[in-house]
Amino acid sequence: MNDSMDFLLWTRGTAFDVAIAIFIIGLIIRLFEIVSLGRERTLAEPKGSEFLPGVKTILTRTLPDGGTFKRQPLTVIAGYVFHVGLLITLLLFIPHIELFRETFGFGWPGLPNPIVDAAAVLGVVGLLAALWNRLTNPVMKMLSGGEDYLVWVLTFLPLLTGYLAYHRMINPYPLAMGLHLLSIELLLILFPFTKLMHTFTLFLARWYNGAMSGRRGVQS
Amino acid sequence: MSERIVIDPITRIEGHLRIEARMDGNRIGQAYSSGTMVRGIETILKGRDPRDAWAYAQRICGVCTLVHGIASIRAVEDALDYEIPKNAQLIRNLMIGAQYIHDHVMHFYHLHALDWVDVVSALNADPKATSELAESLSGWPQSSPGYFSDTKKKLANFVESGQLGIFSNGYWGHVQYKLPPEANLMAVAHYLEALAWQRDVVKLHTIFGGKNPHPNFLVGGVACPIDLNSDSAINAKRLSQVQEVITKMRQFVDQVYLPDTLAIASFYKDWFKRGEGLGNFLCYGDLPSTSMSDPSGFLFPAGVILDRDLSRVHEIDVHDKAQIQEYVAHSWYAYDAGKESGLHPYVGETNLEYTGPEPPFEHLVVEDPYSWIKSPRWREKAMEVGPLARVLMLYAKGHEPTRELAGAVLKQLELPIDALFSTLGRTAARTLESKLLADSMQGWYDDLVSNIKGGDTRTFNERSWEPSTWPNRCQGAGFTEAPRGALGHWIVIEDKKIANYQAIVPSTWNAGPRDASGQPGAYEAALQDEHTLADTAQPLEILRTIHSFDPCIACAVHLSDEAGDELVTIQVTQ
Amino acid sequence: MVDKKIKTLGDALRRNGVSRRGFLKFCTATASMMALPPAMVPALAASLDKARRPSVIWLSFQECTGCTESLTRSHSPTLENLIFDHISLDYHHTLQAASGHAAEAAREEAMRANEGNYLVVVDGAIPLGNPGYSTIAGFSNLQILEETAAGAAAVIAVGSCAAFGGLPKADPNPTGAVSVRDIVTDKPVVNVSGCPPIPVVITGVLAHFLTFGTLPELDEYGRPKAFFGTSIHDRCYRRPFYDKGLFANTFDDEGARKGWCLYKLGCKGPMTYNACATVKWNEGTSWPVESGHGCLGCSQPDFWDAGGFYNALSIPVGDISRTTSYAAAAGLGVAAVAAGINHKTKVAARKRHDRVTIDDLEKIS
Amino acid sequence: MTKATLERGLNAFREQVDAPVAAFFSSCVNCGMCAEACLFYTETGDPKYTPIHKLEPLRRVWEQDYTLVGKLKKLLGLARPVTDELLREWQELLYDSCTMCGRCSLVCPVGNDISYMVRKAREGMVASGNSPVDVQGAAQRAVTIGSPMGVRFKALSSQIKHIEANSGLKIPLDVAGADYMPLLSSMEIINFPEYIESLARIFRQAGISWTLCSDAFEATNTGIQIGSSDIARELVQRIVDGAERLKVKFVISPECGHAYTSIRWEGPDLIGRPFPFKVIHILELLDELRASGRIKTANLSSERMTFHDPCSIARKGGVIDSPRKLMEMVSSNFVEMQDHGKWNWCCGGGGGVSAIGDAEALRFKVFKRKKEQIEQTGASKLVTACANCRLVIEEGLEEYNVELPLEGLTELVAHHLVEDA
Amino acid sequence: MDARDTIPILIETSAATDGCFQNTRPLLHEIAHALRRLQLEGVATTLDLSAIPFGPGDERQLIDFLGKGEVSAKLEAMGESLIWESRYAGVWIVEHRSTSSERLAFQLEITKLPAILASQPEDIAESLLMLREALESPQADGTLV
Structure with a gap:
């Protein structure tokens, strides 16, 4: 691997295959590990259903409650900004959609690049703010361990390298693209074994929370 | 032991060719043709996307730079039963036609001419006499004494510089050069003009295919869309550029190429008596007026002529496993079923097995395998393919313009029809078909324009583009009449990938070695036909006959499996 | 041989009746061809005036002659100008008059007469798998290259095969093909990649050597930066459409006809460094993207193995859907085991449960 | 003889981990937002009171016993084990400073039900002998x-x-x-x-x-x-x-x-x-x-009243609307606290906290929040529906020298009841 | 009559939106900057148009936009060269063609006068010599002087 083209081909080839395989295997293991633990049956006469409140909670938790927002605006805003930036760049950038189309057999319309570009900037700014927050907010600082910073780096690198590659700020381009891919591969490989799993498990978590509350007749 | 003459490299060809000739005195007894370079493209193609295949296959050869691309996309289209829009068919015809004319002219002036034209002798020419000669042959405007004087001065400057470059060490002054100095000067001028001309005419490829050499192709049609209101598509401006190219081609063929062929040939009539060889000719046919599935509309008809018998044209079917087979008895390949067997390309194999002498070597062992080229056969018979085969086929099938044109040429040279079965007959056939094609190009262009005019701008058929629409297994053959002759690609597609890929190219037919029964290939047979060498140290005669085939050796050589590599490794360590 | 007969380029041009103004024009064109800034023209004129025609030996190995064909399409300078005015092309299989022993003798003579000063141009890769894979006059390509390069001033690897191994080296590289740089390590090697290269890039490098007696500035792949400094994508006239998110989704759709970006159709422009987008092909007539086909990436190393030509650049090289389905199957297997272990752990914990009573609330340590 | 041992506690933790718990821990990104929902954090500013942090022992057991990576870490000696010291330290966090009010469960952006897990974690604390002596x-x-x-x-x-x-x-x-x-x-x-x-x-x-x-x-x-x-x-x-x-x-x-x-x-x-x-x-x-008209009230009080939602009844029990309907039966001047219903703030004494003597100072400290909420309403009477809340609030108000009468809602209804006899 | 003449097509003028791939605008800004530099500092600029990524029609649009000014010149030296001032004084278009009419160079010069138009000192010296020679050597046929 002595030059950027070899590097790019490796990252587009072997490395990507390995990464996506680890990602998928890990993902399935993690989900099975969770679900296999089961839920105790509840015999108390329910006050409400589980299904709708569960679904509703999955959706409503996407919005912060007013009280928390007032007390921790930075956490909320930074979180939002980077998530939105990340999701737009990930899901609505045409080259990414082409990758999804190849993987899943279907795609969706994307956004013009300047908008995606702005989203990427938002993502970067949001992530930097989130890091600053993590380093300064006493609660987050106390909670955070090595994994939290690792996860931050794993999230930040694809965004950063993607941005640099798009703007040709790393040359030659095969190197830039290879670094971008490598960062994504690192992310994919470590994804199932870190907090990044929240991307998927949060749906489970919200569901359980909403369903358990729903039984008792409260919307959580 | 008889003298053995070796010419390696044969220059002014495409690729790497070696000729060894065993002499009977100063006459060639046995000739052996060897392709000395192998790459492995067929092996490389395995496992790849069939839609990508054309790009790999196209790099078989950069001279006939589009024929392998065309054959490849046709093979895939045949396998997928994939029709292409009419515009695409016409555009492909135009591209093929331009390729022919470009290639034939370049072959004549830049590869073949120096076998007949003594560049150094041109320095003795009188520009005024040259002008008179030129004007007597055609109305080509660049024929003034001043023009030829400039050419002569340029040439003189060049020779005086002491650096002869590509002209150094030519067989200048060889007794077999028979043109008068004026004809030589005129030919040198046209050598240079043709260089400029060819740069212009390849623009047709650039317009439709983005570049030349190696223009782009597309399974299912052509990549260039047509939109008269778009600057970035084939529009009126582009079409008029195409028309300019066609006009330029026709003018050059009519006013320079054809007259020059006749003029030069008239000094070398003895070369209409030797160099024939096999007497078997094969054409796949090409240049459809409607679709590749309708051979009746081909400009070049398909068929086989055996033993010079123009009264009977045999049918040919490229899919028929009993008709076309490749042998490796004298080639550096192994077959699973043994070296004596013959394989149809659908089940063809290419396992490298170099058993030749370890380089550096002086001679090949011609009793053993001696070439990287296989020996293709039609119903066990060796065949000649190429312009001569096509012209004979047209002639045999009663194509009127061909009969007229050939008749006129033969009449002017005072030669019988049999004269075509010869070294210069081959060269003349090339010129004749250039003229036929140049005229046809105007027709395709007019069709294209009227089709567009009629509102049809389709250039690509979306139907079978997505691999998800393909069957799990299919196979197909794509063929074309390349400038050098019948070209076929055979593809087997499994699981959306290439499972097997084989090409039998014109120069495989022509340049192939002997088969198991000792039947020589076309080059070999032609060299064994009445060739005496005036000077064995300057085998100009061999070059004339070999060049009359317009060898394209990178094309001719097929390639390997990893299994072959292992065999070779053993060989090397011995 | 090197005697007074060899004239400078300035002499040669004046002999041919070229005025100073014509010479200036010639220099302007040459500067443009070499992709030099226009301000370089006076310096160029001074150098060109004194330039001599260097001897060039062109070796062809595992090639398709496309590179030579490309050279014949050169319009600035033309091949005939090149041969008559710029260089002495002393050995070239496709173009030279002599064959066989006479041809080899011409090569040997040029090497001897210009020892240390001639240029070697190579097209085609060199097979190392077996010397018999490619021979000329009974010699292997390796033997010829080593012998010829020994006395050369520099080597120019023309085309992606010579520069990077190209098509012969494509997976599984059946003949063990390597590039010129893999063999010639003790000389400057300029890579003029492309399949084939744009002719002006070939002549531009020759002109640079002719003019300055040196080689141009090279990139990480040994390619002249002047031509390979920016990517196709960055210089593509369709770039604004990429930025706006306007793409051709298939050949011959509205986007294709309007000249929108070909990224989705597999254009490799973003990773490809070459001058096609500005210099274009065949006297500026068009270039692949302008004619509706995506860039194949042919000037990049290993572009043959860089994923399908019709797959968007963002699509990995491998069979992604196959990888995912295999991984999913493997994942389900491993996950079932992991889930079983978890379940067992939990059942065991439940079995070991010892009823808590008020008597054992307090811990006695 | 006691059987409360570390091993027994760990087994209890193991028993308590179920799919929701695993999903919750898998989802937590340490955003710290739960802290903002917890009055033990908001009133003290001490980050150790962050709700999710209180679950560290249970989290470790989940990770080390139920995840591949955790098992691997354990194998390599990289995992931090659950020890007696840890559990002793965590007693304060799991009992003294958590009323299981469930407010944190409501704000968690990934949907973690933290109080659900605290309830489960306490099983392990009990089994290992780390529950508070008073309780x-x-x-x-x-x-x-x-x-x-x-x-x-x-x-x-x-x-x-x-x-x-x-x-x-x-x-x-x-x-x-x-x-x-x-x-x-x-x-x-x-x-x-x-x-x-x-x-x-x-x-x-x-x-x-x-x-x-x-x-x-x-x-x-x-x-x-x-x-x-x-x-x-x-x-x-x-x-x-x-x-x-x-x-x-x-x-x-x-x-x-x-x-x-x-x-x-x-x-x-x-x-x-x-x-x-x-x-x-x-x-x-x-x-x-x-609703069925079987009881009626009269002489609605014009006194400004507010209602304190007991967490277990309102947020965790779904009884939110009923008390408001009943308040309307007795008062014409009912005002809500700023955060009420499912968003109410705990009195600070639920979940057994009021029973822990050592937690009293902390409990009074965090009562500030409730006190402010009450005072903001300007009500002259506080109504609630939990005897424990009532006691804790009374004690809290006393601690802060606030004079405010408290009454149970049922009593208030009875007080305004129209009786036939 | 050429078949192409029968194409029933109306080529839209260069103002057609299809012709604009947005590559000319930045160039016009560059020209403006160069003109400013010429005006203030007297520094000339040459822009090599072959290095500009033009889409089809872009070049035509640029040249149409620049238009033709008062001066145009034709040079015959190793082929034809066309030089003309655009309607923006100081902006010159220089096109060099080879003897076979292939374009060798295409440049914009932002200058008072393109250097190629000026007589070259060497040529001047040479012509002086030639003229002197002509004046000094008596003509055989006496046609001159």
């Missing part, structure tokens, strides 16, 4: 005496007599076949006997057939508070036995919050079968009676 005492009293406060039936019996004598109402006792069987919390027996009188008054007016049960009157369940299902089961079983003995159709949960949780939600699961009777909260019953 242990209450549990022992509850099991041995029948009431965490040590109230025996004798005490109730004398209160009944006292009420019957003062009001002339009849308090039915052990009447088999009655429709409703109200439960009481010992606090109501000792501190707020008006509640029993109010019940009698309202039920008489509504014409409800009801009875108290002499061996199943105590509703509070220290097992739930300390976090032991085994103990909780024993206590719930008494009520089920009593109700089944009397063959009542309904068991009425008193205002007391955790009692409602234990009997209404956890009860059937603890005894492992559905109840043959229904469990209804007193406020729900009153609201039903109101």
Whole structure:
């Protein structure tokens, strides 16, 4: 691997295959590990259903409650900004959609690049703010361990390298693209074994929370 | 032991060719043709996307730079039963036609001419006499004494510089050069003009295919869309550029190429008596007026002529496993079923097995395998393919313009029809078909324009583009009449990938070695036909006959499996 | 041989009746061809005036002659100008008059007469798998290259095969093909990649050597930066459409006809460094993207193995859907085991449960 | 001899980890937002009170026993084990500073139900002997005496007599076949006997057939508070036995919050079968009676009143609308606190905290939040529906020298009840 | 008559939106900057148009936009060269063609006068010599002087 083209081909080839395989295997293991633990049956006469409140909670938790927002605006805003930036760049950038189309057999319309570009900037700014927050907010600082910073780096690198590659700020381009891919591969490989799993498990978590509350007749 | 003459490299060809000739005195007894370079493209193609295949296959050869691309996309289209829009068919015809004319002219002036034209002798020419000669042959405007004087001065400057470059060490002054100095000067001028001309005419490829050499192709049609209101598509401006190219081609063929062929040939009539060889000719046919599935509309008809018998044209079917087979008895390949067997390309194999002498070597062992080229056969018979085969086929099938044109040429040279079965007959056939094609190009262009005019701008058929629409297994053959002759690609597609890929190219037919029964290939047979060498140290005669085939050796050589590599490794360590 | 007969380029041009103004024009064109800034023209004129025609030996190995064909399409300078005015092309299989022993003798003579000063141009890769894979006059390509390069001033690897191994080296590289740089390590090697290269890039490098007696500035792949400094994508006239998110989704759709970006159709422009987008092909007539086909990436190393030509650049090289389905199957297997272990752990914990009573609330340590 | 050991505790943790717990831990990104929902953090500013942080022992057990990576880490010696020291340290976090109010569960962006997990974590704390001594005492009293406060039936019996004598109402006792069987919390027996009188008054007016049960009157369940299902089961079983003995159709949960949780939600699961009777909260019953017109009120008070939602009833029990309807029956000047209903702030004494003597200072400190909420309303009377809340708030207000009368909602309804007789 | 003449097509003028791939605008800005530099500092600028990524029609649009000014010149030296001032004084278009009419270079010069138009000192010296020679050597046929 002595030059950027070899590097790019490796990252587009072997490395990507390995990464996506680890990602998928890990993902399935993690989900099975969770679900296999089961839920105790509840015999108390329910006050409400589980299904709708569960679904509703999955959706409503996407919005912060007013009280928390007032007390921790930075956490909320930074979180939002980077998530939105990340999701737009990930899901609505045409080259990414082409990758999804190849993987899943279907795609969706994307956004013009300047908008995606702005989203990427938002993502970067949001992530930097989130890091600053993590380093300064006493609660987050106390909670955070090595994994939290690792996860931050794993999230930040694809965004950063993607941005640099798009703007040709790393040359030659095969190197830039290879670094971008490598960062994504690192992310994919470590994804199932870190907090990044929240991307998927949060749906489970919200569901359980909403369903358990729903039984008792409260919307959580 | 008889003298053995070796010419390696044969220059002014495409690729790497070696000729060894065993002499009977100063006459060639046995000739052996060897392709000395192998790459492995067929092996490389395995496992790849069939839609990508054309790009790999196209790099078989950069001279006939589009024929392998065309054959490849046709093979895939045949396998997928994939029709292409009419515009695409016409555009492909135009591209093929331009390729022919470009290639034939370049072959004549830049590869073949120096076998007949003594560049150094041109320095003795009188520009005024040259002008008179030129004007007597055609109305080509660049024929003034001043023009030829400039050419002569340029040439003189060049020779005086002491650096002869590509002209150094030519067989200048060889007794077999028979043109008068004026004809030589005129030919040198046209050598240079043709260089400029060819740069212009390849623009047709650039317009439709983005570049030349190696223009782009597309399974299912052509990549260039047509939109008269778009600057970035084939529009009126582009079409008029195409028309300019066609006009330029026709003018050059009519006013320079054809007259020059006749003029030069008239000094070398003895070369209409030797160099024939096999007497078997094969054409796949090409240049459809409607679709590749309708051979009746081909400009070049398909068929086989055996033993010079123009009264009977045999049918040919490229899919028929009993008709076309490749042998490796004298080639550096192994077959699973043994070296004596013959394989149809659908089940063809290419396992490298170099058993030749370890380089550096002086001679090949011609009793053993001696070439990287296989020996293709039609119903066990060796065949000649190429312009001569096509012209004979047209002639045999009663194509009127061909009969007229050939008749006129033969009449002017005072030669019988049999004269075509010869070294210069081959060269003349090339010129004749250039003229036929140049005229046809105007027709395709007019069709294209009227089709567009009629509102049809389709250039690509979306139907079978997505691999998800393909069957799990299919196979197909794509063929074309390349400038050098019948070209076929055979593809087997499994699981959306290439499972097997084989090409039998014109120069495989022509340049192939002997088969198991000792039947020589076309080059070999032609060299064994009445060739005496005036000077064995300057085998100009061999070059004339070999060049009359317009060898394209990178094309001719097929390639390997990893299994072959292992065999070779053993060989090397011995 | 090197005697007074060899004239400078300035002499040669004046002999041919070229005025100073014509010479200036010639220099302007040459500067443009070499992709030099226009301000370089006076310096160029001074150098060109004194330039001599260097001897060039062109070796062809595992090639398709496309590179030579490309050279014949050169319009600035033309091949005939090149041969008559710029260089002495002393050995070239496709173009030279002599064959066989006479041809080899011409090569040997040029090497001897210009020892240390001639240029070697190579097209085609060199097979190392077996010397018999490619021979000329009974010699292997390796033997010829080593012998010829020994006395050369520099080597120019023309085309992606010579520069990077190209098509012969494509997976599984059946003949063990390597590039010129893999063999010639003790000389400057300029890579003029492309399949084939744009002719002006070939002549531009020759002109640079002719003019300055040196080689141009090279990139990480040994390619002249002047031509390979920016990517196709960055210089593509369709770039604004990429930025706006306007793409051709298939050949011959509205986007294709309007000249929108070909990224989705597999254009490799973003990773490809070459001058096609500005210099274009065949006297500026068009270039692949302008004619509706995506860039194949042919000037990049290993572009043959860089994923399908019709797959968007963002699509990995491998069979992604196959990888995912295999991984999913493997994942389900491993996950079932992991889930079983978890379940067992939990059942065991439940079995070991010892009823808590008020008597054992307090811990006695 | 005690069996409370670390190993037993770890086993209990292991037992408690279920799919929701695993999903919750998998989802937590340490965003710290739960801290902002917890009055122990908001009022002290000490990050250690961050709710999710309180679950560290349970999280470690989950990670090390139920995830591949955790097992690997354990194998490599990289995992931080759960030790006695850790659990001792965490006692304060899991008991003193958590009322299981569930407010954190409501704000978590990934949807973690933290109070659900605290309840489970306490099982391990109990099994390992790390529950607070004060709560242990209450549990022992509850099991041995029948009431965490040590109230025996004798005490109730004398209160009944006292009420019957003062009001002339009849308090039915052990009447088999009655429709409703109200439960009481010992606090109501000792501190707020008006509640029993109010019940009698309202039920008489509504014409409800009801009875108290002499061996199943105590509703509070220290097992739930300390976090032991085994103990909780024993206590719930008494009520089920009593109700089944009397063959009542309904068991009425008193205002007391955790009692409602234990009997209404956890009860059937603890005894492992559905109840043959229904469990209804007193406020729900009153609201039903109101809706069906069986009780009416008059002379609505114009006094500015506000209502404190007990967490277990409102946020965790779904009884939110009923108390408001009832408030409208008694007051024409009802004002809500800024955060109310499911968003209410805990009084600071739930989940057993009020029983822990060591936690008193902290409890008063965090009561600030409730105090401010109350004061913001400008109400001159605070109504609630949980005896524990009522006591804790009274103590808190006293600590801060705030004069504000408190009243139970049921009593207030009884006070304004239009009685026919 | 050429068949192409029968194409029933109306080529839209260069103002057609299809012709604009947005590559000319930045160039016009560059020209403006160069003109400013010429005006203030007297520094000339040459822009090599072959290095500009033009889309089809872009070049035509640029040249149409620049238009033709007062001066145009034709040079015959190793082929034809066309030099003309655009309607923006100081902006010159220089097109060099080879003897076979292939374009060798295409440049914009932002200058007072393109250097190629000026007589070259060497040529001047040479012509002086030639003229002197002509004046000094008596003509055989006496046609001159």
